[in-house]
Amino acid sequence: MGRRRAWLVIAAPAVVLFLAFWLLPMAKLAGIGAATPQGMDASAYWLVVTQPRYWQSLINTVALSLGATLATLVIALPVSRFLARHPDFPGRRVLMSLLLFPLAFPGVVVGFLVILATGRQGVLNTLSKALSGDPMVLAYGMAGLFIGYLYFLLPRTIGVLMTAVEGIDKHWLEAAQTLGASPWRRFVDIELPALTGALTAAGAMCFATAMGAFGTVFTLGTRIDVLPITIYDEFTNYANLPVAAALSVVLGLATWAVLYVANSLAARTARGN
Amino acid sequence: MTHPLTIRLDNCAKTWPDGTRALAPLNLSIDAGETLALLGPSGCGKTTLLRMICGLESADEGGRIRFGDDDVTQVAPEARGVGVVFQGYALFPNMNVAGNVGYGLKIRGVDAASRRRRVAEMLELVELGALAERRIDQLSGGQRQRVALARAIAIEPRVLLLDEPLTALDARLRQQLRVDLAKLLKTLGITCVIVTHDQEEAMMLGDRVAVMSAGRLEQLGAPETLYRDPASPFVADFLGTLCRLEGGEVATRHGVAALTFRPHEVELAPPGRGLPARVQARFFLGSHIRFELTLADGQRFTALAAPDAIWQPGDTVSALIEQARVA
Known part of the structure; x- marks a missing residue:
């Protein structure tokens, strides 16, 4: 009895916080989304799922986030493996600091960096013009967005994966080696399964971060609509609260759905062998 | 195979x-x-x-x-x-x-x-x-x-x-x-x-x-x-315990500078016949008893004895080292 009461004392503030700052605003948001926007004849949810403009925005967002997540994992895995396996090559600390430097940057700064690198006055532009006479500008299209996303996803992911690689027992790899496994087989049979958890967690974090990314896209002023920008537009430019709320709910649900599928797949791979 | x-x-x-x-x-x-x-x-x-x-x-x-x-x-x-x-x-x-x-x-x-x-x-x-x-x-x-x-x-x-x-x-x-x-x-x-x-x-x-x-x-x-x-x-x-004793009493009794031996090569007897030693500790281990002993000059050694050995800490005994080997 005493133990149960102690639990209540500990749990009560958490429950209050959860209700006040999560459940109530969420319910309110979901409720606003059910309202009918001015001059329309259906609820905002209906509009959001039927109008191609919003659909396109959702597809853009999911595609870009999935692509950026996969690219991040593909780049970060070999880099993390190298850094974890070579704890003391010259310049390692400097390299680590450089890699982790953009961690604290807000999206606006990342967007600005992308413009500096690949914008109309950017380094890439100048270089390509000098080399081929043809200026190359990536910043304001899909490629620019993609580069921007990598900027803020890579440092986060490298940190997580490095720790995971360091956690792999090197005797597992040596045992596989003496049993005849080539480096590739050791990677596929032993390392990847050991990293599944970390890859899933890092991937989920990347995807969720990318889905909600705003500052970078905003700064790049791209023609491509992603959901956070669409929400911002509906909210500030058109004062269309119901649609903004409905889109927010859709953004949350889409993110949750993709993460759910990814987690189930990862769990199945982990059990599969 | x-x-x-x-x-x-x-x-x-x-x-x-x-x-x-x-x-x-x-x-x-x-x-x-x-x-x-x-x-x-x-x-x-x-x-x-x-x-x-x-x-x-x-x-x-x-x-x-x-x-x-x-x-x-x-x-x-x-x-x-x-x-x-x-x-x-x-x-x-x-x-x-x-x-x-x-x-x-x-x-x-x-x-x-x-x-x-x-x-x-x-x-x-x-x-x-x-x-x-x-x-x-x-x-x-x-x-x-x-x-x-x-x-x-x-x-x-x-x-x-x-x-x-x-x-x-x-x-x-x-x-x-x-x-x-x-x-x-x-x-x-x-x-x-x-x-x-x-x-x-x-x-x-x-x-x-x-x-x-x-x-x-x-x-x-x-x-x-x-x-x-x-x-x-x-x-x-x-490979097992090796004891080493040297000088003084050892030289007089055995005529060598130092003795090395294993604990089971020591026989404990009532005072008088071998090296005089004092029992410091006694550990009963079932199949045998392990004694920790010291000579008068403080040198320590170990002896194993049958489980019916009667010596207790504080007793004075004499140690007969069977296979005395020159170190």
Whole structure:
């Protein structure tokens, strides 16, 4: 009895916080989304799922986030493996600091960096013009967005994966080696399964971060609509609260759905062998 | 089982990149079908030597390693055909027992049906037939040890290498598995190297024992030879306890500068006949009693006596040292 009461004392503030700052605003948001926007004849949810403009925005967002997540994992895995396996090559600390430097940057700064690198006055532009006479500008299209996303996803992911690689027992790899496994087989049979958890967690974090990314896209002023920008537009430019709320709910649900599928797949791979 | 091979190491040394010497140049020949135990304290180079044999470490320039007539010095570990049981076993956590035991066969492209047969055979051999589908984290320490052993021999290795195979287990289980392992090695008839810091394990499992210290081979021989005729005080002390007394009373009674002897070579008698000593402590150990004693000048030594010995701490006795040896 005493133990149960102690639990209540500990749990009560958490429950209050959860209700006040999560459940109530969420319910309110979901409720606003059910309202009918001015001059329309259906609820905002209906509009959001039927109008191609919003659909396109959702597809853009999911595609870009999935692509950026996969690219991040593909780049970060070999880099993390190298850094974890070579704890003391010259310049390692400097390299680590450089890699982790953009961690604290807000999206606006990342967007600005992308413009500096690949914008109309950017380094890439100048270089390509000098080399081929043809200026190359990536910043304001899909490629620019993609580069921007990598900027803020890579440092986060490298940190997580490095720790995971360091956690792999090197005797597992040596045992596989003496049993005849080539480096590739050791990677596929032993390392990847050991990293599944970390890859899933890092991937989920990347995807969720990318889905909600705003500052970078905003700064790049791209023609491509992603959901956070669409929400911002509906909210500030058109004062269309119901649609903004409905889109927010859709953004949350889409993110949750993709993460759910990814987690189930990862769990199945982990059990599969 | 494949035909057992000799292992020959010629002039094998190991220097780490920072210049420290892990192993002084060493020549060693292990007979076909023989089990050699590498015995020594931690840091003596025994595991490095084992890793050199399986190829996970390379020998310094000029070293040669041969399996039979085959020079394997430049052969990668994955192509050497060695079965290794690692310290801590290194079982793959993402595979079940059958997956672990069959992994080497899968790598070799053995088809699923033959693989299943061979895995069942191996598990039968280590008496784990019923556990094929178990996850690794559901196994006890002793079971893991057997799975690691089954995994190593499933590939029909040319030589078998065991790194501290029983160290992770509790004393009682270790005793039993030692007997089982000795029997299994005899059945397999494979050339085997066992690394251990446990002298009893080395003497029970090794046809010959190589005692190592500070990167050098101190002595190589049958367990009995090493025990009865140690080449150095280090070997004598590592294989059991060695006591040493010198000067004063020892010189007068035995006519030598110093005496070295083993605790069971001392007989305790009522005062008067041998070296006068005082009982400091008495430990009853079932099959015998262990006495810690001191001479009048403070030198300490140990004696083992039959379980009916009557001496108590504080008693004065005389120590008759049977096989008095000149140190």
